Amino acid sequence: MEPDEFDAELAELETRLERLRSLYEQYFLGIERIEPSVARKDVDRRFWQIRRVKVRNTARRFKLQTLLQRYTTLQQHWGKICRQIEAGTYVRHLAKARRREEQFKAQRPKTVQPPAPDVSSARPTRKADKDDFQRRIEKLHADLSRAQERLSPGTKPVSVKALAESLRMTEAKLRHKYAGKKVDFEVVVQDNRAAIRPIIRKR
Numbered sequence: 001m002e003p004d005e006f007d008a009e010l011a012e013l014e015t016r017l018e019r020l021r022s023l024y025e026q027y028f029l030g031i032e033r034i035e036p037s038v039a040r041k042d043v044d045r046r047f048w049q050i051r052r053v054k055v056r057n058t059a060r061r062f063k064l065q066t067l068l069q070r071y072t073t074l075q076q077h078w079g080k081i082c083r084q085i086e087a088g089t090y091v092r093h094l095a096k097a098r099r100r101e102e103q104f105k106a107q108r109p110k111t112v113q114p115p116a117p118d119v120s121s122a123r124p125t126r127k128a129d130k131d132d133f134q135r136r137i138e139k140l141h142a143d144l145s146r147a148q149e150r151l152s153p154g155t156k157p158v159s160v161k162a163l164a165e166s167l168r169m170t171e172a173k174l175r176h177k178y179a180g181k182k183v184d185f186e187v188v189v190q191d192n193r194a195a196i197r198p199i200i201r202k203r
Contacts, residue, residue: 001053006060010067013046017071024078028085028092035082047071086174087196088167088185094158136185137164140196143187147194167196174198 001009020043023036047068055061084090137160145157158166167185174183182201187194 003057003060006050006053006055009046009050010060010064013043013050014067016043016046017067017074021074024074028081028090043071083195086170086198088163088170089158089195090166094162094166134164137167140167140185140187144194144196147187147189151189151192151194163196170198174200 016039020036020039023032023039026032027035050064051068055064081090141157141160141163144163148155148157171183171185175181178200184199184201185196186199188197189195
């Protein structure tokens with residue numbers, strides 16, 4: 001590959017990497033619904049191709065190495081946040097859940113008439129599902145708090161309500177992705193950090 005062609009390929013790769021970084025930020029903010037895997041595969045392919053080129057010029061070799069190091073750092077950052085999203089512990093999602101909870105409290109009337117009792121056959125099922133979900137959340141919260149306290153004494157745990165809201169969002173996405181399968185969660189310790197990991201089971 002000629003020097004001019006190499007410079008052009010490197011400039012194009014840098015542009016596509018910046019675009020990929022922007023897409024991931026939009027995904028983490030909730031603007032994009034799915035992870036930009038297609039754009040990421042394209043960047044992976046371009047890095048693989050350009051690294052096969054023998055570069056004699058020190059400045060060009062240094063620029064390529066710097067760009068590769070930046071991509072490696074971004075990959076580690078994206079992987080960490082994606083694991084937090086799946087575990088329901090992503091800070092932005094938890095903050096969003098707290099804001100929703102505060103807005104709900106602010107908009108809720110001070111006095112609310114109790115609803116008329118519903119004796120339909122569907123009501124016990126929905127109530128049972130809600131109670132089961134609440135029990136699961138409380139157990140996960142207790143397990144997560146114990147693990148965090150063991151690893152980092154004094155760490156302030158997330159509230160049960162914020163955790164429930166975050167896991168509801170995660171569970172809804174996973175149910176849509178793995179239709180027909182049961183979504184469950186468990187507390188795991190990885191890299192000296194406690195997190196909640198989703199489990200996909202057959203019904």
